[in-house]
Amino acid sequence: MFIAFKTYLKAGFRNFSIIFWVLVFPLIMMALFQLMFNDVNDMMHVSAQPMAVAQDANWNKQSGVAKTVEALAGRHSGSAEQGGGNDSEQLISITRASSIEAAKQLVVDGKAKGYLYVGDGGDLHMTLADTTVNSSDQVVTLATTAIDYALQQYNETGRVVGALAAKNHAIMADSRFSSSVGDSTGFLRHLGLTGHVLSPFARYYFSMLGMACLLGMSIAIDLITLTQVNLSALGVRVSVSPSSKIRQITAVLMSSWSISFTCMLIAFLVMRYVVGIGIGGREPAAVLAVAASTLMASGMGLLIGVIPKLSARIKLSLGVMLTLFLSFFTGLYGTQAMALGDRLRRQAPVLARINPASQVCDLFYDLLYYDDYRPFLIGLGLILATTAVFILVAVVMLRRQRYDYL
Amino acid sequence: MNAKIGGDAPASDGALALQVRHLVKRYGDSLVLDDFDLNVRQGEIFGLLGPNGSGKTTSINCILSLLTYDSGDIKVFGHEMTPTAYVLKSRIGLVPQEVAVFDELSVQENIDYFCSLYVAQKDRRKSLVDEAIALVGLEDFRKYRPGKLSGGLKRRLNIACGIAHKPDMILFDEPTAAVDPQSRNAILEGIQRLNQAGATVIYTSHYMEEVEQICDRVLIMDHGRHVAEGTVDELKAMVSSGELITVETLDLDGDAMAALRGLPTVASTDYDGKTLTVRCKSGARNLVDVLDMLERSGANIGHVSSNPPTLNDVFLEMTGKALRD
Incomplete structure (x- = not known):
């Protein structure tokens, strides 16, 4: 049996069409995802916009404005004047000007995209160059919108504080109140459900892993036809030999699983370490998930492969169609498919649970989102049970097969 | 006309390697094997001759338990042949009509794999594989994959895969179909050498020249029926x-x-x-x-x-x- 296993392994790894669908195709998909999602990331990234700041008499009268503008430039109190800012939070880069006219000149000279100044009423304003206003650059639009929002917030806070001070002079003496005025950093706080950073695109990659895993069933379909008299000349040769069907099935199962496990493991490692999709530091468990998932796919392939009265080509097509159909509900094909898959999960959880593609995706979600391993182990048990059913039915069907004609 | 030299009982000058009695096989309403009888003596080259569609391959498939049949008895070396008769199967070799090899494996790997279905010991297998390669003249193509071989060389590889384990009985199902004359002669000579080494050979073909050239006895069949049986000379003597x-x-x-x-x-x-x-x-x-x-x-x-x-x-x-x- 070991020789049969080794032979099928060699034949499988040397079969380009098998390796293409099980390994190359997922890698291509991942490369496409990365290209697509990099563009999305770029669109959502805010870069610092060069702004002139008119530090005239009005500016000097407002004690809080400098702190706010420094904050927009990414410099928090206590940090150095130059550098030390967190670039991811920096909305502007400052060029100082002594007056509004000097600031305007900087804009005209193209050294700034706009300027900030304090009006006579004490409000902080922003004026943008025509080219900035009409810019089609999403990054510029996003940044100027954010700056404008921050200025509105500053001005509104100033008005509220002014009103409070007019009603209650003593409040300004309260150090906690005065120190909190203008402190916008405490308004928003990042919260995480898990102890690690989640990629917003993880779902696509997990769905892709699910599909890659199911595509692996084509290996078992392909190899099991090599043992069937009615499907291949090799099947005739194997059937007249003293090698029992059980031995052949076991060799096919083990070799197809080994091939698909190796291919999917490579795909997973690329996803994890090249693309950078995290799995919550549970990589060993993820490898276990890959092993169980590919075993299930091989079992499913075995089952499809032994369906009587269908040609090998039809069985392979059936495997691909099933993969594409089942992957639909994992959300691989976009947000609409995701919504439909989620709806199905809510309204018919059993259907979602028995979908092999969903089972595979869920294993990775379980690792990523839950603090303990219990959901993962339940998912793993479900996959192994599904695998056992596939293999058992396949073995019974194959052992009972007798041929009336070839 | 249904002629048979030697009558219904097996000849006494050799034990039977294969005995088929009253074999009937239907595909739906179509009668493919009609009360078909066949006796092959141990050590002979037995030709099964008939036109395409006469039932030669079907009879072989029934003999090897690849196909179910409606009625009849099949005995190989005196024992009933069944799908799980593994001991009997280990004594049989098949060279199917279609070239049945792995495209992804080399000549040597293919022969070694099919030999391994019968022989587990690696050392013994190595010498058997070498012998089979030498017999079919593929020494220079050991590392080649089948895709790189000509049609004739592929046929030789097909034969080597079926005979490497040195079976006692070998069934050749039209092994020379679409083969060049040089390869055909090499194949026929190889079959004769296997027979001389002690193997019983059952050779099906619709090429009468080949059958005349190598077969000790011949059964002519048509429409799934036994038409005539005997040596080539005996068969020729039957007609005017x-x-x-x-x-x-x-x-x-x-x-x-x-x-x-x-x-x-x-x-x-x-x-x-x-x-x-x-x-x-x-x-x-x-x-x-x-x-x-x-x-x-x-x-x-x-x-x-x-x-x-x-x-x-x-x-x-x-x-x-x-x-x-």
Whole structure:
């Protein structure tokens, strides 16, 4: 049996069409995802916009404005004047000007995209160059919108504080109140459900892993036809030999699983370490998930492969169609498919649970989102049970097969 | 007509390697094997001859338990053949009609794998694989994959995969189909060497020349039925056809043709102005009688050839159609 296993392994790894669908195709998909999602990331990234700041008499009268503008430039109190800012939070880069006219000149000279100044009423304003206003650059639009929002917030806070001070002079003496005025950093706080950073695109990659895993069933379909008299000349040769069907099935199962496990493991490692999709530091468990998932796919392939009265080509097509159909509900094909898959999960959880593609995706979600391993182990048990059913039915069907004609 | 030399019982001069009794196989309403009988003695090369669709491959598939059958008994080396008769299977080799090898494996890997289905010991297998490669003359192609081999070499590989484990009985199902003459001769010689080494060979073909060349005994079948069985000479003796005489001559007249037709040994004549073809009835002096008649008629005779009756003549006379119709 070991020789049969080794032979099928060699034949499988040397079969380009098998390796293409099980390994190359997922890698291509991942490369496409990365290209697509990099563009999305770029669109959502805010870069610092060069702004002139008119530090005239009005500016000097407002004690809080400098702190706010420094904050927009990414410099928090206590940090150095130059550098030390967190670039991811920096909305502007400052060029100082002594007056509004000097600031305007900087804009005209193209050294700034706009300027900030304090009006006579004490409000902080922003004026943008025509080219900035009409810019089609999403990054510029996003940044100027954010700056404008921050200025509105500053001005509104100033008005509220002014009103409070007019009603209650003593409040300004309260150090906690005065120190909190203008402190916008405490308004928003990042919260995480898990102890690690989640990629917003993880779902696509997990769905892709699910599909890659199911595509692996084509290996078992392909190899099991090599043992069937009615499907291949090799099947005739194997059937007249003293090698029992059980031995052949076991060799096919083990070799197809080994091939698909190796291919999917490579795909997973690329996803994890090249693309950078995290799995919550549970990589060993993820490898276990890959092993169980590919075993299930091989079992499913075995089952499809032994369906009587269908040609090998039809069985392979059936495997691909099933993969594409089942992957639909994992959300691989976009947000609409995701919504439909989620709806199905809510309204018919059993259907979602028995979908092999969903089972595979869920294993990775379980690792990523839950603090303990219990959901993962339940998912793993479900996959192994599904695998056992596939293999058992396949073995019974194959052992009972007798041929009336070839 | 259903003729058999030696009667229904197996011949006494050899134990039976294969015994098929009253085999019936239907595909739906179509009767493919009709009460088919077959006895193959150990150590002989037995030819199963019949036109395409006569039931040769179906009978082989039934014998090997690849196909179910409606009724009948099949015994291999005296034991009933079943899908799980693994001991019997280990003594059988098959060279299927279609080339059945892994495209992804080399010549040596293919032979080694199929041999491993029968022989577990690696050392023993290595020498068996080497012998099989030498027998079919693929020494220079050990590392080649089948895709790089010509049709003839692929056929040789197909044979090596079926015989490497040195089976006691080998079934060749049309092994020379679509093969060049050089490879065909190599294959036929290889089969004869296997037989000389002790293997019983069952050889199915619709090429009568091959069957005549290598088979000790032949069974002619048609429409799933046993038509005739015996040695090649015995089969030829069953029919009234004698040799086919061809004479190059340019000056035969009507009288000479009439005289020829009048000879008791002549079955039919044909003359196209250049070549005279005379089909004779069975007889010992046919050529002498024909040439004597031509000489007396004053015809100038060029090249003369005389060909004894073929298995096709036997088939033609027994079924009313040629083997390759």
